[in-house]
Amino acid sequence: MTTKKKYPEKWTELNPGCMVFEAGSAKAHKTGSWKAQHPVWDNRKCIKCGVCYIYCPEACVSRTEEGYYAADLEYCKGCGICAHECWPGAIEMKEEEV
Amino acid sequence: MAKRVGMEVAIAAAEAVALCRIDVAAVYPITPNTHIAEHLAEIVADGKLDAEYITVESEHSSISACCGASGAGARAYTATSSQGLMLMHEILPIVSAMRLPVVMGLANRAVSGPLNIWNDHSDIMPQRDSGWISFFAENGQEAVDMSIQSFRIAEDPEVMLPIVLNIDGFQLTHMIEALELPSQKEVDRYLPPFRPLATLHPDKPVSMGAYAFPDIFTEVMKVKDSVLIDSKKTILKAWDEWGKQFGRWYKPVETYKADGAEVLIMTMGSMGETASIAVDELRAKGVPAGLVKLRLWRPFPFEEFREAIKGAKVLIVCDRAVSFGGPGGPVAAEVKSALYNDAGRPAVLNFLIGLGGRDVTVENFKDILEKGVQAINKKPAGGYIFYGVRE
Numbered sequence: 001m002t003t004k005k006k007y008p009e010k011w012t013e014l015n016p017g018c019m020v021f022e023a024g025s026a027k028a029h030k031t032g033s034w035k036a037q038h039p040v041w042d043n044r045k046c047i048k049c050g051v052c053y054i055y056c057p058e059a060c061v062s063r064t065e066e067g068y069y070a071a072d073l074e075y076c077k078g079c080g081i082c083a084h085e086c087w088p089g090a091i092e093m094k095e096e097e098v
Numbered sequence: 099m100a101k102r103v104g105m106e107v108a109i110a111a112a113e114a115v116a117l118c119r120i121d122v123a124a125v126y127p128i129t130p131n132t133h134i135a136e137h138l139a140e141i142v143a144d145g146k147l148d149a150e151y152i153t154v155e156s157e158h159s160s161i162s163a164c165c166g167a168s169g170a171g172a173r174a175y176t177a178t179s180s181q182g183l184m185l186m187h188e189i190l191p192i193v194s195a196m197r198l199p200v201v202m203g204l205a206n207r208a209v210s211g212p213l214n215i216w217n218d219h220s221d222i223m224p225q226r227d228s229g230w231i232s233f234f235a236e237n238g239q240e241a242v243d244m245s246i247q248s249f250r251i252a253e254d255p256e257v258m259l260p261i262v263l264n265i266d267g268f269q270l271t272h273m274i275e276a277l278e279l280p281s282q283k284e285v286d287r288y289l290p291p292f293r294p295l296a297t298l299h300p301d302k303p304v305s306m307g308a309y310a311f312p313d314i315f316t317e318v319m320k321v322k323d324s325v326l327i328d329s330k331k332t333i334l335k336a337w338d339e340w341g342k343q344f345g346r347w348y349k350p351v352e353t354y355k356a357d358g359a360e361v362l363i364m365t366m367g368s369m370g371e372t373a374s375i376a377v378d379e380l381r382a383k384g385v386p387a388g389l390v391k392l393r394l395w396r397p398f399p400f401e402e403f404r405e406a407i408k409g410a411k412v413l414i415v416c417d418r419a420v421s422f423g424g425p426g427g428p429v430a431a432e433v434k435s436a437l438y439n440d441a442g443r444p445a446v447l448n449f450l451i452g453l454g455g456r457d458v459t460v461e462n463f464k465d466i467l468e469k470g471v472q473a474i475n476k477k478p479a480g481g482y483i484f485y486g487v488r489e
């Protein structure tokens with residue numbers, strides 16, 4: 001297997017219009033490092049309504065095997081929307097530790 | 099066979115666009131749009147053209163819809179004017195960055211405020227750095243011809259860039275002119291079907307308009323610049339083939355009686371016709387005057403421009419937009435910077451004329467040219483002049 005270059009080395013190597021022909025390639029960019037806060041779930045309060053899953057603008061919340069929800073923190077931006085929308089108050093935003 | 103017609107230029111431009119068999123027209127259906135949009139709607143509604151005519155709620159949406167349509171593989175067209183173009187501004191550089199060959203017919207009109215609506219070039223000038231190819235038509239025939247040429251150039255695989263065709267509002271769009279409309283067969287011969295680089299289709303996923311981090315953005319800008327510069331080759335080829343097929347020849351910089359002229363006046367768009375009469379009259383009196391018309395605004399045709407003005411002592415640049423608090427009109431500023439390193443460069447006089455529909459007559463051009471003649475021996479002060487401003 002050839003190792004793929006992360007970026008084209010020269011400007012002449014770019015695809016026209018910067019088109020990306022590989023589906024789902026944004027996964028390679030772990031943009032979660034931007035966040036200043038992260039969500040923490042308290043599953044005792046969770047009613048499994050899935051609202052956090054629907055509202056997350058990053059689509060990084062997914063359902064766990066037990067039917068609860070969890071964020072993939074490698075992509076979570078810490079926007080707090082999930083915590084804001086969770087009406088039983090099962091999600092709390094915590095500061096990132098430096 | 100081409101047909102000779104007497105037709106309003108905006109209507110003729112719409113007919114030309116229809117002959118290009120566009121798939122999508124997305125336009126804001128009322129003011130500030132012109133008959134270009136209205137007549138296209140008629141052509142589609144009458145079933146003469148199998149196209150999707152999208153009446154959107156703003157020009158921000160019309161250009162966005164064209165962007166999407168072009169990404170999906172459709173030949174897309176939009177038309178607008180003044181404020182409409184200002185509203186499109188945000189999307190223009192996105193279309194060019196995505197290499198989508200959308201074509202726009204722009205009826206040039208003054209930008210508010212104050213509200214004016216008449217002809218000048220203050221709408222196109224702020225869009226200069228959007229990465230679009232930008233042409234100026236001088237008369238109705240050119241508006242027709244260049245509408246068709248635009249699709250061929252924009253969609254060339256070496257180019258794949260959007261094009262804005264500037265057609266002076268009112269002075270051209272609202273005039274009835276005698277012109278030749280090519281036949282469908284002739285246009286089909288000149289313009290091949292659109293072959294997009296990629297299309298948005300679920301079977302073959304592709305991301306268009308992806309995000310660029312700082313470590314790649316400079317390279318992307320370099321590509322955008324070089325593709326636009328290189329497009330001149332394709333433009334010249336397309337114009338050459340147009341000339342061979344239709345007998346009407348196009349050049350990036352047109353000249354009229356410029357040979358041996360000591361004073362040259364430079365115009366863009368419809369004013370060239372009036373200025374040429376002034377040149378005729380002065381030449382008849384033995385004044386060494388000539389005319390240079392800039393057809394290609396972007397990419398700026400540096401070589402052709404230098405060639406056209408070679409030997410002139412004074413170059414008068416007529417700007418139809420103001421760069422407030424700047425070095426002069428936008429065209430003069432570029433011309434001066436283009437000439438900066440040339441040892442034998444002419445003195446440049448800059449007049450701001452024809453603003454917001456102010457009529458510029460043959461007499462005005464003669465007066466301006468005579469001011470140029472005076473500057474042969476007396477170095478002009480520099481700066482710029484609001485021609486005819488009431489003091």
Ligand code: SF4
Pocket residue numbers: 041045046047048049050051052053069085086087088089090091
């Ligand atoms: S929104 Fe709150 S209650 Fe609903 S699934 Fe998510 S965490 Fe549980």
Ligand code: SF4
Pocket residue numbers: 038039055056057058059060061071075076077078079080081082083
């Ligand atoms: S904080 Fe924002 S990005 Fe992170 S999981 Fe919640 S909604 Fe998604």
